[in-house]
Amino acid sequence: MRFLQIGPKFLRSNVNQAEKKRSEMISDPNICFEFDAKLPVQTILKIQLWDWDMTSANDMIAETKIDLENRWFSRHRATCGLPKRYDSVGYNSWRDTKKxxxxxxxxxxxxxxxxxxxxxxxxxxxxxxxxxxxxxxxxxxxxxxxxxxxxxxxxxxxxxxxxxxxxxxxxxxxxxxxxIDPKGALVSEHIEIRSIFNPQWPDIEQGKLEMWLDFFPASRPPVGPPIDIIPPKPIKYELRVIIFNTEDVELSDENILTGEKMSDIYVKGWILGDKLDGQDTETHYRSLTGEGNFNWRFIFNFDYLDIEDKIVYDAKDSVFQVGSVLKKIPPRLVLRVYDADLISDDFLGECILDLTNIPLGAKSSKACKGTMLTEPHKGIRRNLFETKRIAGEFCLRN
Incomplete structure (x- = not known):
């Protein structure tokens, strides 16, 4: 929760579901306040951060203060930062009332x-x-x-x-x-990183606040709409993984009577995590050569944020947690091969594929090389979000 005060005026933004989806110590509220002020009557802008509680009273975490009059009369023109480029339209459109x-x-x-x-x-x-x-x-x-x-x-x-x-x-x-004026360098467009303090402990910093401030005289023509700082929404994707077969898989079991090596092979795959979206194929019993035939399909649905190259999902760290946490992970597909046993399945090998940097699969198991996974900068690579489809044989690592 955030409070903004200038003179007797208060502005407040309540906690909503989007703000509850935070990651550890970083808050991403993306809030824009707009208000009118009179100089020199209302000169101090106070921004406070509060801890929202469901049952008890809310607690103020820290605050920062800005002297608006000082900025207004500054020779450095601190009312609106200068962008690197002038554009009349678009995301970088000119914000100032004067060109x-x-x-x-x-x-x-x-x-x-x-x-x-x-x-x-x-x-x-x-x-x-x-x-x-x-x-x-x-x-x-x-x-x-x-x-x-x-x-x-x-x-x-x-x-x-x-x-x-x-x-x-x-x-x-x-x-x-x-x-031209060595003492009058103008302020460029930038994000302010302000320290915030609690009045009870004025010498102890309570964190940082990232923000910027634009203000203009009401006598000039009205400015355009505020900049849209809402982060881009992730795109929904469906990944279909077809497991045809396995070859040359390690044989971990031994027949007590005949002494033959064999394995009961199955494949497990996931993107978010084994416990979140893990899927298994059927089991190929008593494989004597390491070959397993499946023709099995996994379907994974996920949200991908291409600007950050991350898969995002909501999760709770505890059953008692109010709201969910927005987590971001690299876009990777994990495929593991196991030997099915009655008590505990034996891990035989795994293949981790980066969906944005997948090597071209080999045409046969003999052509598979372990370096295709260990050396991501060698060989031909493809971005699955662009090519949409890729096929081949991939090596397993243990």
């Missing part, structure tokens, strides 16, 4: 220096004896937009390729404003 060229002109007037002089193509500008150039990737990107659809897209958003280059050139000068 880079307008901000640059205002700083020049405050510093009582001449306004910037642009070249004819707006790829460069000069302030006094200093020259600032637009990033090469920016004007190359703008020059490639020659199709009718792309030009129409720019027209809808009232931004021509020339205007786009001009704004990015001005932004490049803003990032290097310290070359």
């Amino acid at each position: 880079p060229a307008t901000i640059l002109n205002g700083l020049c007037r405050v510093a009582n220096i001449a306004l910037p002089v642009y070249t004819s193509d707006f790829k460069s500008l000069a302030i006094h004896d200093k020259r600032f150039d637009c990033d090469k990737e920016v004007w190359e990107f703008a020059s490639k937009q020659s199709s009718a659809q792309e030009l129409s897209y720019r027209k809808v958003h009232h931004e021509s390729p020339t205007e786009y280059i001009k704004q990015n050139t001005a932004l490049a000068a803003l990032h290097k404003w310290s070359e």
Whole structure:
């Protein structure tokens, strides 16, 4: 639970199911607060983190305080950080109420220096004896937009390729404003990592808070919607694993009467864990050559977060735990071969396949090499999420 206070105003975010799915000491609430404040009446912004309890009273963990008036009058323009690139739309759309060229002109007037002089193509500008150039990737990107659809897209958003280059050139000068005013370097876009403290123990840090703060005067045109910081949702997948047969499996049992070596072979597979989604094939009894015939299919359903290359699932560490914990594991398929016994099954070998880096299976058991699993950077590899299907024989390791 989080409280936010400025003057007499309180804002609160309650615990929901998404916030209960946390991993150990890291919280990922992704909460955005919006409110109005008056300077210099309401100057201190207080952010508190609370421990939510189901039955007893909630406890405050720690808090941090921010002086808004100090930021507003700072010569470093700490009201809204400067991004590395100017874009009018998209996930990196410009958040400030003023565009880079307008901000640059205002700083020049405050510093009582001449306004910037642009070249004819707006790829460069000069302030006094200093020259600032637009990033090469920016004007190359703008020059490639020659199709009718792309030009129409720019027209809808009232931004021509020339205007786009001009704004990015001005932004490049803003990032290097310290070359004009050595004591007035401007704040770049960044995530603040603030220490939080409890008033009862003011000298003991209680953790870190990752955040950023933007604020604008209400007299200017309204800003756009806040940045969507909700993490991407995992994609549901179904993995179908067909076990045709095994070859040259170790024979761990011995017939007391004849002395023949044999094994009762079966295969077990899982992705999340043996106790969570483990599946078994039928048992091939009395294999004398290490060969087992199955033609058995496993079906695993899971959620995959491609941006982190992780499989995510909900689990409880204890039956008494309220809510669930969101866990992330590498996308790996575990296949194990066992010898079925009455008391305890004997482990014969395993094959662990990374679904994003699977080696091409061998055409026969004789062509199988142990290095296909132990040396992941050698040989031809495939990403199963892209190729969708792969077949072959894979080695077992004991």
